[in-house]
Amino acid sequence: MLPLMRSLSGLFAIVVMCLFLVPISAPLAMAGEESSVDELPWWETTNMDKDRDQIHDAVWMAVAGMSGGDWVDDDGRIGVIVDFDHTPTEEDEVLLENSIDFIVQWRYHLIDSIAGKVAVDHLFELTEIEGVVLVELDGRLEVQMEDVVPYHGVDTVWEETGYTGTGSVVAIIDTGIDSDHAGLDDLDDNNETDDPKVIAFYDPVNTPALTNGTEVKAYDDQGHGTHCAGITAGTGAPEMVHVGVAPQAQLVGVKVLDSGGSGSFATVMAGMEWTVEKKHVFNIRAASMSLGGPGAIEWTSSEEESVNRMGNRMMAEGIALFIAAGNSAGPGTIGTPGSAEDVITVGSLDKNGAIAPYSSEGPTEENRVKPNIAFIGSDVMAPDFNTGTGYTAKSGTSMATPGAAGLAALMYQANPDISPFDVRNIMQETSIYRQCHYMLANQPCAEDLIPKNRQNNVYGHGETRSPESVAEAANYVYGLDMGMNISLISEPTLDNKIHVSPGEGIDYSLTGDPVEVQWRTWDMRDTWMDLVGHDLGDEEATITHTMLVDRLQELPDVEIEGNHTILLRSLRGPNASANMVTHIHVMGSEPIQDIVEETSSTVFALSAIIVLMSTIIGGLLIILMRNSNYEEIPFEDDNEDVAPTSVTLTDIDFKAKFDTKISSLSENLKSTEAAYSKMTVQELKSILSERNMSTSGRKADLVQRLLDE
Template sequence: MKRWFSGLLTLIILLSLVIPNLPAAKADTTSAVLDLQLVKALATAVEPLQVIVTFDGQGAPTEDNLNLLKTLGISKGISLKSLPITGILATKDQINKLAEQPGVKSIYLNRKLEYYNADATALTGVDKARTDAAMQKANGGMPVTGKGVGVVINDSGVDGTHKDIEFGSHLVQNVLASINLASLAPGILPITYAENVPNTDSNSGHGTHVAGTVGGTGAMSSGKYEGVAPGANLIGYGSGAALFVLDGLGGFDYAITHQFDYNIRVITNSWGSSGDFDPNDPINIASKAAHDRGITVLFAAGNEGPGENTHNPYAKAPWVISVAAGEKDGSLADFSSRGTKGVGGTFEMDGETYTWKDEPTITAPGVDIISTRVLAPVSSLAIQDDAAAIEPAYLPYYTMMSGTSMATPHVAGITALLLEADPTLSPDEIKRVLQNTATNMPGYETWEVGAGYVNAYDALDAVMFDKTYGKTLNAGQKFNSYVNSTVDRSEFTVDYNPVLAESNTYSFTVAEGVSNVSARIDAYGLLGQTGNPVNLMLISPDGTEYSSGVSLLFPLYPDRTVAVNSPKAGEWRVKIEGLHGDPSNPIGIGLPETITGMISTTKVNGFSGLNDITGDPAASAIQMAVSERIVDGYGDGTFKPNQNLLRKELARFLVMGVGIRQSQTHMLKDVATGDVPFVKAVVAKGAAIRDVVWVQGGVMQLDANGNFNPNGEVNRAELAYTLVQALGLEKQAKEFTGDVTVQYKDERIKLKDDASIPASLKGYVQVALDLNILNATFTVKQGPYDLVPTVEASFEPAKKVTRGDYAVAVTRYFQAWLQ
């Protein structure tokens, strides 16, 4: 779901809901978001601080933005070229004044970051499954590792000289099979393979990285960078750095031919193409043949996001698993390719009718993934990032990469775990269990992320103990409130010529009220094989340029996309230009080609199922929350914003929209059947996907007798606990000591009702206030002889939360999630 609504509605919410809470006098509260680390640093700051300032808008900071900094006396910093961001050195007073200025979106401390290197298997629940006593017992006393399951790495090759994936033991076969038709002798010859090659990855290192993610043993890192299924039998099929359709087909052919030699049950493909789904494409035919032989086929969704209609066409086949790339915080990577909302169809093949949808199947970790580095020849992949992220002793053996190429082998490894647990599973059953056990991802629809974020623990729980999952998935829910929007799509062509730069454009009109415009092209290059090194740009009526960039990820995809939220009305231009590698070359490098493309515009026409919110102060927040699928109305078309929020309603909303994993761990005493899956999810340990290692408490709690009290009403202190837990900030909340305070202008004010906040919840209230998820109420008092008025602040922890109150809080939560 697009973020077009967020900025405007956040501003409306802040203006209409924060300011009215100051009844006695107009308070000068900040509209900028300050992160918790900065708030803490400001409390004791004497010297200037290094901070990151983000302004409203897109593109580089404007002249007005930069003049604002100068006006405040800020003279040291840098301004980015394509993002509305500056890094500055500023005093406490300057930061506080800057936070009060319109147009300043957020200010964050320029803190040292901690790389999340070895935690992808923790995030997906693989680590939890390995240490689960019940699962070990059901698996003969040993953790599930994918033991004996053959996984084909259909990629650039695999370096079997690496101890993590050592040829002859863990890597049971390694095939060198780059097929060059021009070099063959005359005649129609049977395909031949060079088998038993220790190292087939002599060019890119891509396949070696993929292999380590699927099933590397972590031998060279004392297990730290172990893959998902270290017991699996890996089979490398290496096509080299340049991959063609025939090479990809060779991998499928080899897998089917040697299926029984190596118990091949999985084939992972971190490559693809561009264009529409064609069931008759030879790759699709090959993937179906493998599927029909009981081999689970996985394809990367592609790296051409965030625009729609960028989905790898080979990943659209209904018999394969398409994998999108997620961040390690549970969100979707910007580069991850999206499908197209509402697009799909049926077709006949082999006497059967199949239905396909243009959407990924599942999302898995795909950003900053550390895995095995090709050793021979020595690879320099991501050398600068690696030096900062990987311990020096491990640098020769591991490297960091990002892409759906990295997400796909995660799911391939999880598939191997499932097949060890139950070898009778069919590819369709595996796909279904991965979807049913996924975690809803806040703010996204199925055409972007599929069923949601992969959950290996729940998938194994479902397979090994016959547990039922999937009743909480947004993908299968019937909602009562909706955003009514229309999408118009129109095709265009550009006769691209690198010499005639000014003619490589196409003009179109964006009407008033359009919330999003995107453009997509297919630039196939030489003989439709290489990909054309061109850049796609959208140019607004005021001349602002939005660029797709040129993908240099392996392999070079032909499609380019660029999307703009809240575009200006008027005449826009599509511009195609060549790759600029040399400043002395104003034309750029590109190949002459007639390039086809698609313009998509989205317009919101209103909302349905919200018949009773007109004039309500929370109306804007409710609309935003519905648009991001984080609240829902009632079946009679109302929302009832002034009705107190029930605990069972809160549980449903949380699972819908704040990143809560499914769970079947608790027995519940007082919950109706329809609410059970939602309540089990929110009370489980490790409920929040932001809790990467599954150690925090639930986001809601049972009482001492194990009751949930589903019809109980939620108060503000409880809501602070819930939303802070959902952000994965339990540690920060529990470390808090002292009085709860709130920022007012340049000072921290102790809450008047601090003593009425339960001791166990004080830290949660403090974090919620600091993140602007919940707000305090300010009053100003001045006696007849007082020279200076006194400002007081209160939180009202026992006050009941209405459904409208929750919509306001959860939209602020959503902004914190996006940060």
């Protein structure tokens, strides 16, 4: 994708250069556009930019070297997310590159932003570019892991629903997945059959251009993602002790964090957007993101921050997104992206059901109550990466989050019609409310005094209940009648799927005298359809190849030939049977096979020509640009002392502005100090130990250590 994008952007560059030859009328058009008086656009009111200079205030903290250094690279550039008042086009991309030598990393379409790197002394010029409304810091996100506690015993396997996640696909947006681990390598734990559990993998960290999901073999070079994947959907093999929440669900790995367990907003968002793009191809319905921000910069999070906006978009696009609350302990510590309004933010419970001492608490920066729910996250045994068969215990909201995502997989199997918001609401409504001081794990809070309160900043809506959530999802339209049963007659082949060729079908036997039999594919755009020809008393049902082709050709972006998942259910009165889920492989797509092949070969020929042409033009452009007097602006090392900055600034004008920024930020830092000072020694120590820092010393030492970080 990248080479193509590059060459296309080359093409656009030429178009843009041609545009310079004609008078520019765009600014006039813009002037006519009025923003509504009562509702200002978000970038004019966001907490991210309190001084309204169109630059995220955290950018200045980063430039000054606060909250850890390393924000500015050796070339004097800083990673930013550039927000536009429209969905940015390739022209915008080229404009950034040409006017201020911006290095574009990603251009998104789910949010109106471009990620990339800009020289620090071009920051103000960046805000002047047409359409640019805000420049955000490309912050960092990392795994949310607590100390590893050895634990042997029963795992968080949820009780008896009849559903094991078959057909559900959950994306694990993390450090990767070790798909060779016995608990994650296949669905049936039988090496004779080829039925991988991890059906797709995307790695924007190391191979961003390989986007189709099947080019890169899944891997994990850190271990966190593998552990999370196992909690969602591990089969528990070989010993079958530490079984995941939805052991028959399938997984998609999205590697957005590097081998050190951290990644940039920009890369994480590339992974999030890819997940949405592939939702129909791989039937992705839920995603688990156990990551959050370290350090003081991310605590200044705001609901408008790019990752939060991307998270909200994922929910709207049909993917139930679970995000770890974080392990920062204490009130007001849920930052980006757990603070996003629509996502399902998950707090962590100890094995006894009380809130874990490390679990981050709301409210968010905007005073919104978070988390949404709480799930077991302490001492969870799950696959240990690159061991083949080993398991290890970890604790953290990181462990709670994939557990909740696994529960969503069970709910989707029970009812594929529910939306991500249904998933969230059902989990919230069926959870058992806990007061802030439940089991004395925490201090009482004001909400504890409100009768019949339903959410607080410690437990969210409370302890998530698995059987109730699945039952509620199943009973959305029909009651569940286990007296009706469906079983598969057709034999699976070596890939553990039923192969269906033209003229064939998938055969089922029915018990319990259903009045109606219905079926559908797993695709979220599909709906239940009556099986035509079913009569009361029939003891068999067949889904034919023709029925499948007729249905699948109605779904855009879906290949008819290949792997699919279908559901079948029996109806009688107000009740339905449990859904029967079958993995199938459609062979041949007649009767429309000829047309499809003809069309796709034409499309292929055309795209080949376009690719060839744009490659040539792009190549020419690159040569042109290399030969032009392209001026490099090195960051000179003159030794003047500017604030506590990690870069030396050459532009006098810029430096004056910068100094003003830093002095106002120092005020902010003082308020951070005040916030730390209000914490108990215990709270401070838990933050320090989570960051692998020493916990020794008096309270003042602990506060100073955190401020120095």
